[in-house]
Amino acid sequence: MGMTIAEKILSRAAGLASTKPGDYLDCALDGLMAQESFIETHNAAIDAGMPDGLPGAWDPDKIFMMIEHYQPASTLRAGLRGVKLREFAKRYKIKNFHDTTCGVCHQMMVDNAYALPGQLIVGTDSHTTMYGALNCASTGIGETDAGYAMSFGELWFRVPSSVRVELVGKAPNWPIGKDVMLHLGGTYGLDFGLYKSVEFTGPGVESLSMDSRFTIADHGVEVGTKFALFECDERTHEYLRKTNAKPYESVKADRDAGYAASYTVNLSNLAPQIAAPHSFGNLKDFREVEGIHIDQACIGSCANGRFEDVEIAAKILKGRKIKSGTRLLVSCASWGEYRKCLDAKLPEIIIDAGGQFLDPGCGICNYSRTYLTPGEVCVTATSRNHQGRMGSKEALIYLANPATVAWSAVRGEIADPREVLCELY
């Protein structure tokens, strides 16, 4: 029987001709992404009896370090973690180190072509699945695993079974990645991809922008996946050319590869989706939530902080004002995406409408730039709506696509974006 993308990449990394779901392998890594939490990797090494921390890095050029979760720092703790990471970058001679002009680590990994098709990459953040949009088998690990990965460039992997999500129809002119994943999570459960490699395939893929593919792969972890993978097509190669990627070998699934399950999503008639507090899978019909007053609206993060997400917001906000009593926060996923938005003069449209354009980074997706007080309601195109994610446990967070967020900010209440999208397109 043939192999899936995950089986091919893992068997190559393990130096085997083939492998099958359930096998446990020792795999060679193509890269490790580490952020401020690397201090915990260091401390775990000390606890394990290595008084100076990790003795070395297996290959400094394959380690990517970023100060990005709390950048710029707003507390002593965050500031000190930045100081430590700068020290580590020097000590281990990490060339690919990003400091003040960073952004969300995952966007940095693709902006700089650190993650390439066919590779196996791990990172100390759950949304590391995002590089799957570039046909890279990438997944999150914890700080403790990261020490082993850093020292030896190897980690254990259980070969996952693979499932197919067949995308049919044609994507609309607005970003639909969020809706695809909310729909899958809400319909098939938040563990439908658990321990699995999900391959997004089918005739609908070619109509999806790279930005939307990144959103889909990023949210792979929300439905439990180990990998969320696409094959490369002309759009992928074009994206990689623009980022000056080194030569790579993309991987396709064999025709007779084995899949544990198959799901179909029709992009042509997928309605905007919205998840109510406090879970990605808590899908609601718009009729149930329309009219709920919102205090805050957010667009950004590794899930929805790319050009097309800001562009649709700007299209909706052009010539309009955000409702008094509601605040809109927009943050790009990286300075590269920020630059694209500046070139298209998008920030000034957001600002003219009364929104706040924040610097790029993770702060839009945690409490550090988005604090909600008890009883406040937020609709957000970021990654998660778990209880307390934006501060108060008594706050309510709804997850939706960036068009929904922008239109809701104009109305001051949760609103169906089709009211305005039908005017725009």
Added chain:
Amino acid sequence: MKFDLNQTITGRVWKFGDSVDSDSINPYYIYPDMKDMVHHTLEAFRPEFPKEVKPGDIIVAGRNFGCGSHRPGPVLRVIGIAAILVESASRLFLRNNIALPLPIFIVPGITAIIDDGQTLEVNYNKGIATNVTTGATAAMRKYPAMIEHIFACGGLPQLARERYLKENSTAD
């Protein structure tokens, strides 16, 4: 901390449902310091948990335990949780707790055999979890030798240290 897989664990059960997220286990966004986090772990699901949990207690949960962010469960180790038995765990949470290590076991059917507050006996060697009150049992999934070795070493950092020392002594 070494964890002897052959040792039987007995403790009082705290029972949770499906999809308990790692932000609620580690609410570090709000309480970045461990000394504060211990007073708030899992309170989003059960407000009394951080107040009443005792060292040696066992967590039993449904599907997809620890879903969400990549944060592992050292806070659960600090408060003295003796074992975690779940229908399924998120892959990140599972892998993180193997690396720590914190005894985590996949036990399909575990939620059907035990209620909150009852006493559970966990015998990995025999592969059986037993409700001490009712005698009901559930079969525990065995880990492959590769993973049992990580537990036996006392976690992945210990394994890394041993490998490093071994490789560097052969080089001499």
